[in-house]
Amino acid sequence: MKKDEPPLDFPDTLEGFEYAFNEKGQLRHIKTGEPFVFNYREDLHRWNQKRYEALGEIITKYVYELLEKDCNLKKISIPVDATETEPKSFIYMSEDALTNPQKLMVLIHGSGVVRAGQWARRLIINEDLDSGTQIPFIKRAVDEGYGVIVLNPNENYIEVEKPKIHVQSSSDSSDEPAEKRERKDKVSKETKKRRDFYEKYRNPQREKEMMQLYIRENGSPEEHAIYVWDHFIAQSAAENVFFVAHSYGGLAFVELMIQREADVKNKVTAVALTDSVHNVWHQEAGKTIREWMRENCCNWVSSSEPLDTSVESMLPDCPRVSAGTDRHELTSWKSFPSIFKFFTEASEAKTSSLKPAVTRRSHRLKHEEL
Template sequence: MSISLSSLILLPIWINMSQIQQGGPDEKEKTTALKDLLSRIDLDELMKKDEPPLDFPDTLEGFEYAFNEKGQLRHIKTGEPFVFNYREDLHRWNQKRYEALGEIITKYVYDLLEKDCNLKKIFIPVDATESEPKSFIFMSEDALTNPQKLMVLIHGSGVVRAGQWARKLIINEDLDSGTQIPFIKRAMDEGYGVIVLNPNENCIEVEKPKTHVQSSSDSSDEPVEKRERKDKVFKETKKRRDFYEKYRNPQREKEMMQLYIRENGSPEEHTVYVWDHFIAKSAAENVFFVAHSYGGLAFVELMIQREADVKSKVTAVALTDSVHNVWHQEAGKTIREWMRENCCNWVSSSEPLDTSVESMLPDCPRVSAATLQHAEKRIPLGEEPPSIDPFFEGFNLLWFPPAFGGSPMPSDSCMLYFVQSLSLLPVGGLTDCQSKNPQCSIYF
């Protein structure tokens, strides 16, 4: 049976409390004082003293992991998937290890975007000085010059960065499941320009400067005795502070502070900035958005701030488990009407893929993503491997609609909202998709 160091520290206090609780008023006062002391002790912080050092590798090889030919993260020696509970009963340490691996994977995905997808990294703000904090996005060579169509990808909130849908899926499933790379490659193959936003890269972290406590000895004008008394108090205070710091931060973790990136301090700011400086200036007549989770909220905020511009340039928006709320965001009637005609939101549901899901909000149609897992909503999941056909079939309907001699309505996916936006069918009509696929129950 193992006893943690924190338990050993608290044991004498508990023993003393049990002993003095039997005494008179003086002992009760001591009990009160000891209880007050215990209330000030942060057990979580004390538990840090039992941790191994938070010293983790900075490469996948250092972690002894690598991505195999299927894009799965596997241990180099055993071939096993990633194990979170590397050390039992050390959840905080395991979490820190997971986060360290996640940072390496973020850089790995950045590298894939440049080398495997041939995207360019573009630093922002565009007029940033050499010394100020910067973020970046990725775009294809023809993102600003493609005269026909441009696809914009926006991920959700949290630790994910450009090129990712879900870190959890990258680590536990594979790169195709957790990254935007399949979307990017498919889009480029079909002639789209591509811009990949990076809405969570809002600041840089730097070590917090240590505050300098001036010693009283620096005051040479004071009498010697007064300086000596001040020095004694200063040393005792420093000793107590150092003792507290030893328990507050036993791992000697660096105190960090955040420096926000100009005009990109939030996902909403970032989305508007990229619109103003890149998307709005692109040559594409048709812009298509794919936005996951908080990315949907960021898009709605973009609409609120740039309504006329967005309406004139954006053709369709595919949302996946978007957390936007047209009421809380105070989206006007004209925005809600535009969203009903040009957007669709795949949401958590056990219903078959593309089955209509009721919504209490008067915005875009909601359809089933055929999964209950939020992280998997980056694409409609109705089969294995995950299919991204529904998005592109819908986008292509807008580009080459059947009414103008294009390809026929896809039978395996119901992209009614794209058809509706073209007014190919009257409201209340039955989609051609449904007539070919009886399982599809979506109506206008």
């Protein structure tokens, strides 16, 4: 027999959940010191999932606070010309993002529930803030003199409650005999009663029906990347722009290249992808884009090989090297030091009119480690 489901009424603060981040950035129960427990109530997977999602929303707001307070980033509303009433999203930027004459770093996360400043919610909750957020990248970038822009490609719409529409029975205006109308109405009511009963059994706490209002020119990760490029990155003073793009963020970057090829080539010095899901064939990236990616991009992929070991690719785009982990969500964190080294080499190579030898360096490292 199905257990009665407790109310889907969860705290709206970490303290309410009785959790806090310790000095190592790990989420721990404030009384027991234990990590987060997903199966808080046995045999109630849906309730446990809703609890996890509620905590995830709090984590998202917590990371936003860290971006503003710890990283000193500014929250910038988009579209830039939005009216008071239309749906809006936002990105984060350092004070010097548009004025830094030397370097600008742009961070793009993957798809799903993650928002600006996150790589993986699962890592934030179960591992720590360093591995699950973009904060280490932001802090090191600022320390090394980069301006920073943090994209928010999954914030594509706002949700509002769907208005209730009263549907008038078609029998009201029918010429059918009264007896037939009554019989049809009775069958309809019984059908609805059965449906409501099973729905209550399946979903005992019927949630509000919501509708999505999409954000103008930011209705998808691809649209968002192009919008931020046009209104911010392209307007920046930086001589060298660098991208770090994880998973679907890599696909969004390739789409940006397809749509703004000449501008990207002119402004972007190097691109670090982490387990990117882009596909140059499916996205119909032209030959000149593929050639540019081979010279200026590197994809740190999930692999059991040591960090920076060359990994064979089936596609003729950018070099692929191991991120030093076979866990997709950890690829950004594990390749963190190599990415900054790659960017430094790219800057130096550009200054001396040479290209960074990514594949040669990776090949050398592979044999040194063996």
